[in-house]
Amino acid sequence: MLKRKAGNGGIGVDTDAFYRDAGWSLVRRVRRPGRDAEVEPWGLAPPHLHPHARAYLERAFPQGLYRHQMAAVREAIGGNSVCLATGTASGKSALFFAAGIHILSQRYKARVLAMYPTRALGREQAERWRDAFRKAELPFTVGVIDGGVPRPSREDILMQHDVIIMTPDVVHAWLLPSLGSKTVRIFFQHLRLVVVDEIHTYTGVMGTNSAFLFRRLAHAAHVLGSGFRIVAASATIENPSAHLEKLFGRAFVVIGPEQDTSPRHAVTFDFVEPPSGKDRLQAVAQLLRQIAISEGVRAIAFLDSRLQVEVLGSILQRADDLDEANLEAHMDDMLASGILPYRSGYEERDRAAIQEGLTTGKLCGVVSTSALELGMDIPNLDVAVLVGVPQLQTSFLQRIGRIGRHRPGRVIVVHSGTAADDAIFENPTQLFDRPLTEAVLYLEHPRAQYIHALCLASMGGEHDLALNLPYGDSEEFELADVVSWPEGFAEICQAERQNRPPRDLEWMKIEAGGNPHHTYHLRDVERQFTVEMRSLSDISRLGRVSYSQALREAYPGAVYRYMGRSYRVTGVYTSSNRIEVRPERQYYTRPLTVQPKLYPRLEPERGDRVWRAREGWMAECEILVWEAVTGFVERRGSAKHEFSYPLMHHLDLRDVYYASSSFQRYYKTHGVVFHHPAFQGAERLSELAELLLEAFSFVVPFDTQDIGVGIGRWAAEGRHGSKADSVHFIALYDRVYGSLHLAARIMEDGVLARVAEQMSRFRTFRHHRAFSSPGLAEVADAWMASLREPATLERAEVAVSESQNSSEDKVRVILPGSVGYAIKAGREYEVRDVFYTPKGLQYRGIYRNDRDHEDCDVQLEAHMVDGIPGVTRYGWYDLNTGLVTEGG
Template sequence: MVEGAGFRPALGDRRGHRLYYLKPVAQDRRTDPWSALLDAGREDGRLVREAREGPGRATLVKPPAELHPDVLAALARQEIEHLYSHQADAVHSAWKGPTIITTGTASGKSMCFNLPTLDVLCRDARARALYLYPTKALAHDQARALAAFGLSKRVRPAIYDGDTPRETRAQIRRTANVVLTNPDMLHVGILPNHPAWADLFANLAIVVIDEAHVYRGVFGSHVANVLRRLRRIAAAYGTEPRLLLTSATIANPVELAERLTGLENVQLIAQDGSPAPDRRMSVWNPPLTDEALGARRSALAEAAELLAELVREGARAICFMKSRKGVEVLSRLVKQALEDSHPELADRIAPYRAGYTPQQRRELEGRLTRGELRAVITTDALELGIDIGELDAAVVVTFPGTVASLRQMWGRAGRRGRGLAMYVAGEDALDQFFCRHPEDFLERPVEAAILDHESPLIFRQHLLCAAHEGPLWGGDGEFLGPRWEADAEVLLSAGELRRRPAHAAGEEEDQLPESAGRGGLTSSTYVPRRPGSYPAAEVSLRSASPESFAIVDVSSGELLGATEATRAHSTVHEGAVYLHLGRSYEVRELDLDRRRALVSPFEDDWYTQPKRQTDTEIVRLLDSRQTLGVTLSFGEVSVTETVLAYQRRRLSDHAPVDLVPLELPPTSFSTQALWFELDAEELEESLPLDALLGSLHATEHAQIAVLPLIAMCDRWDIGGLSTNYHPQTGAPTIFIYDGHPGGIGISRTAFARFEELCEDAQRLIAECPCASGCPSCVQSPKCGNLNEPLSKNGAVALLERMLQAAAEPAVPAGL
């Protein structure tokens, strides 16, 4: 395509394919299944921006000649004469050391780790490999891919997860040389029972960590510790496996790989040699229904109309939704839209989400790969690299949380050469921010994945698990980090560990073999105080705190799950409407003594929002600087919350129904936070007290709303507090803190990029067309004060004053 008037190359495209932004007119008159739909969107203004990516040619090379002859023969049997250049680069890199591959969706990343794995297995009959996947569907997909090589005499893959029948597990441990599992099973089923897996660990040559970008935040911080424990156990059996990772495009792939694994000098393969389809990208905003309130047509209704039209016109489509309930509702709406005019197509629409039985999941995946379905509506279960055949269109309903996830989902479109990638905005602040700045949205760099394996509560839980797997000793710093002993001393004081003298023999808790470097320990070690315990079973990889409340459905007796103790009062208080896997439940009782919430299925048309009182205490200042005319600080804080009441609101229009008082004790947790202090005298001159409180509060909301733009997190991972006077700072202060005990690095990132955070927050509010604040700018769905008071104009003025201070010349210290 020739650049000319109306076209400009995009910024920051790592793949080497050129991306062009088009004028809002029909530049390309070729007819696609979506042509009429996009024409209609241009005419009525719902299509706010278009872009085109590709097409791009593949860069092909011969498979590395050094591969084992059987592997080369297997490629030939599959009629694979060439590899994409990045696949060959990845093979060579894997032979040298740990590697992360970050090429695009559908670029054949699996081949990047399958080839070096098969090469090792063909050369060494005793070698073993371990593949880690975040979902069961991915593991099954990869098992099929390995079987396709036809190397059954040398390669014996087996899936080992919660669905694996117990009677086959012993056989898998004995015979499988590629074990496909997930971090949860590795954490709770394999590492604590490593003697039963001795053959695997004694011959472990390769560990594959697929979709590594999923491992961020709390989950990533846990998985980083699980991988350190894995390396520690492997070393005890005398092996040092090569770690290979794949990831969607993120801002910090090497940093993520090194933080996840604890290794240094991880090599990056990012130059994509696969072909890029001719993909049309569209940003679609449902029409306003009430301009003053900023209300828009439901994104669900809009998406149902779009999907039905795409299916009628012959497109094969995938649609991504955040919630399981949304998946079911949208599936039903699309089927209803098709039943009158095209009833034969209605049966070819299917939802795919969590909660299916293994048999149901396999059946749906089979229909997808065979092309029997015309549209599938899914949660992020299919965001990842499962091969589901050729798709024409990918529709994402509301912002999925990160630009990286959006691009991963959009990458599903165009498997047949041409495709449509569509984003349907909701009324949330970020959605409307992107609709007002579609160029910024489409060009925006992907976010950095954040995790902190040394987050104190998380790290100590895994330190206890590691001690159960084998005594902790001085040499463990190589795996657990140089500061592990300080945390071991904390566990010692808490009565969780005990110190064992050097050369103590006959201790049954020492399960590790005496391999090189461990035999004949000459210093004291740390061992569990209760050797018969099973600490891994008490550690959820999705929770930062070991203390939790069970959630029990009283209608069936089923244990639905658990929630962190620090969140229980606000999420499962008596009367709360609780959402689990897309289904609604009403909390009948919160039993504080037994640490459980009793719930029952709920069908009414309202939801609940807690009213909380929050206090913060600064515990330790870690960093501070002057910027934007404020004093900005970062450190450790203690957050105390008291749930005072809850408000019921109608689902249809979010109008309040009533306010129900509660009597609950306060809860506290320690975490990390940034806070900034403003000049009280300057603010009081321009703002009366009520306006000051509303301005600070609205500023806090806007900053939390846009924080996911610079850190891969959800606004529910972040908390905030604004006050006209804080007793420790003596000034008006806004706090933004990690919502998980101990912190996971979110507020640290916000501290480092505070100026960017303020710029985005100011744009979010100032450009919203509402009169006095709405869900698209300063109102928050999680506000503990029920969005009172809020001053949109005051927040704009406050942020503009701060940004203006950045443009003024600095005054030298001492003048």
């Protein structure tokens, strides 16, 4: 247990003394002034506000409401869909509770659906809803339905409660596919209000999928003869009105930060650099311990890396051994450590324990990823430590928003050693003036559209369930006009209704197997692994990781970290989406990876584009990516002697619990390929690619895990089919399976020139790594000069696609003996035979480099295997004779 000492006034931490004694450098100090509260008296409340709602508000806010709260309540009870987009801890929840009480009191049997983006936030807010009903002296009840609630109990909860709290995931995976239930249909018929919190989180993959989900929700209510208004809350984002209309398909009244009159105390910002020559996480741990032992001071620290959060958590806990496997038995000891790690992917029991520790004060701090940017209530925070400047301005505002609410606070921004941090530390005041983050949705994305067409419009889908139609009934289908629908979605729904899926997406229909709601999740378009620790009597779940996270954190043999504890990965089972682990000492592993292999594929008919620069060109196109972990480096020893750890190199994963020599995946995505004549023969071109990525992330902020960069050689065909010499390229691409065209934003007006300027600027900063190749600086200068000039859009025939059309009698196939990749498994697949069955064309082959299955044939439908550009050899399968000939 950390022993806390009395403070010295203020927030109780003498940071200047700590910086001096521990060797830290205070680069800049900026003080942001506080703000007095402004309230509007109850005489200004709208007269048609229901007395029960007014009673709640008067008891909760006896002095009156802040101006933004009063404006939002006025719009909501006036019948508008409204969003309150003000700062963290500015009292946004009052809008939800007032609007809910007003609706429930006004309409007999009315129901409210409150959607929160995480289970932990939803369960916390359930108690706040109940407290609001108690203040109003009303008998309304609150039920929670999330992934932790057994399915047999869900309909009873839906029937028995007035307010139902759900995550969007449960609405997608359970509520809408249960429209065949009378209880669910009755709920929709009485649904009058939908509450949606944390709107700013609905961006990227999750936001795009949720935009369709909200429309499907409105469609179901309309079909069942009802309708609802929406009240929402968001952190401050760029152009919230446009984002809300795109997200929900309806217009909103937005109450923005200019009307925010909630109080704030002064906050001091320290921009600091840790001691040189000392490990950064060790130094941050020392800083957090200093804060933790100060009486009455509570802190939160943010890092962008899940792994760094876990490592820092383990340093703070000083946990060298794990004697027992049961995490619950260790929870008291872990809470006693004073500061715990927190990230997405934790089990419900562990999130709840951390949340309780923070709320009750048993914990004096937490180290988190962006997971705690959401509105979970952490009272009386005094200090925020930001390890690195957040790329997104919304993230920055959310991370500091809880500081200074109850007394003056402090934010400590720790330089993370990047050129991007150099840019901010050079002039810290620009951090407060950066443009707000723009939420990004891609509603025209074909894969996203088809997922939701399968859910909504397929025979036996949500539309039919709502109408209680027998399967196969051919009643006319039409999308409800109560919301606007993305362009092209109606057509893809009609095609699905007629069982005519898009040819290039037909494999998704097969993969869904009649159950798209459970096959395709809202938050990810790639598979998820469950991490399990097995004993003779029990299975303990230790969170979930995506495929890309597994490549970084939970590959075979890795030391996987969970709540600061260490576990050895003893098995990765891609067929069952499981990862098995066992307890391990506090060792550290780092994956050995090979440079990703990138295979661009340019297809003009798909809308791919090519730009001509003064020298070279850029192509926006599909890219096949191969990533692999081939081994890992392991460090053992005391954390106090990090630089003298003994190294253990595992260069072949077959030595450590895996059947193949590498843990790998193929996936299709989208990106922009850059070529410049100076690239030909240049050494260490990957260093220039990293500079491009760093500059792009500064100009167009994004999640660091969503965009990748790499280099390669492209042996493209010429305009008339003649083979051209291979060209060296740098590619910026989406690391999201299927892509959301995030990297393509570099080709928006003016962005490319700004990125080139930022690349030049970064090279002047001291934290920019100097190019290791003497001639690379000249290559960089030539390329950046070309990027600064306007590019000319050309026809995409400068590099023709490999695709060829099949005829009525012949189908293009991968030749036996050649290699492609299995789309669903993401693994290299060697074709041994091609044959026809009543189900269609099939391949028989093997997964390459698989020791456990090297003699086992794997049969796959032909459309489930794709070629690797420049590697796969093609031929023709004659449907009449069954013969395969070369020449495809």
